[in-house]
Amino acid sequence: MIFIDNEGVTNPHLNLALEEYALRNLDYSHDYLLFYINDPSIIIGRNQNTLEEINHEYVEQEDIYVVRRISGGGAVYHDTGNLNFSFITDYDKKHLNNFRKFTDPVIRVLESMGVNAALSGRNDIQVDGRKISGNAQFSSVKRMFSHGTLLFDSDLSEVTNALDVKMSKIQSKGHKSVRSRVANISEFLDEPMPVTVFREKLLEGLYEYRDDFETYQLTEKEWAEVHELKNEKYDQWDWNFGKSPKFNIKRSRRFEAGEIDLRLDVEKGHIENVKIYGDFFGKEPVEQLEDHLQGARYDREEVEELLSPIDIEGYFGSVPKEEFIELVYGADE
Structure with missing residues (x-):
């Protein structure tokens, strides 16, 4: 098994691109091990509805990355106190x-370090009933990887804040995450250490019984190809948000001018259908506003831009535009 040096990259878009690139392009005659640490980010499972998994308002406020991975499973929060590992091998059923x-x-x-860890259920590692690692897999025709998180010294309050979804009444076919009680590995160690030391100890332990340990450095050309994959896939809104399964949103709110009941069908990240009901009094036919929103990307900035020239009060009466935008795309009251 060969260890891939990611050269200290902490950008999650680039690390996920590197992982996929290694799976599809590095020499198939070898198995590989990859470690990476990401800046604060939410990593979304391949089959999930991104908006069901994140506290969008908080994520934007704190500049937290949101990136979809190619493996299944649930959404996870990463920060620089979290170590990620990936075993890349030949596909074997x-x-x-x-x-x-x-x-x-x-x-x-982990056990050699005094941590009483054990596999729990299908794909979690737990200590005393608390989750320290979640794992997922992806396979192509010839290759596969099995990767996981290791919560070492993560800010667990941020896990809650970033994944505490504020939008209600979303119905989708996405695979919804199941939240577990989590813990940091550092809580169970006799002596404190930084995540960088833990990383080295884990690497040494994994290779303790191997004589063929070596480190692989990507060439300049290979790094260029990884960056190209990042730019064309992992940086794209269509991959991170638009790949969400079709979902429906029902949201209503009572304003001074009356109640507005909003129904949205979203497919491939775009508003496929929109209907607005309510007991409001407006001068303009609300169907015009529905037509204006239909086909738009379901993204707050795009919704704001689309509605910027629109006189919302002409449709509903005394309803501030910003509050209507919150109804379309924002946190619940």
Whole structure:
């Protein structure tokens, strides 16, 4: 097994691009191990509705990255106190969904450090009933990876803040995350250490019984190709938000001018259908506003831009435009 040096990259878009690039392009005759640490970010599972998983208002306020990965499973929060590992191997049907094969070596190293870790359920590592690691897999025709998080010294309050979804009444076919009680590995260590030291100890432990340990440095050309994948896929709104399964939103709010009941169908990240009901009194036919929103990207900035020239009060009476935007795309009261 060869260790891939990610050269200290902490940008999650680039790290996920590197992981996919390694899976699809590095020499198939070798197995690889990749470690990476990400800046504060939410990593969304391949089959999830992004908006169901994040506190969008908080994420924007705190400049937290939101990136979709190619593996399934639930949304996870990363920060610089979280170490991520990825085992890249040949595809083997016996290994698909066999998380124990890939988590056992990690658990053995944790146990050697005095951490009483164990695989729980299908794909979590827990200590005393609290989750310290979630794992997921992806397979192509010939290759696969099994990757996981290791909460070492993460800000657990941020986990709650960033993943505490504020939008209600979303119905979708996305795979909704199940939240578990979480803990940091550092809580269970006899002596404190930084995540960088933990990373080295884990690497040493994983290779303790291997004589063929070596580190792979990507060439300049390979890094250029990783950046190209990042730019064309992982940086794109269509991948991170637009790939969400079709979903429906029903939201209503009583304003001074009356109640507005909003129904939205969103597919591939765009507003496919919109209907507005209510007991408000407006001069203009509300169908005009529905037509104006239809086809728009379901993104707050785009909604704000679309509505910037529109006289909202002409449709509803005394309803501030910003409050209507909050109804279309914002946090619940």
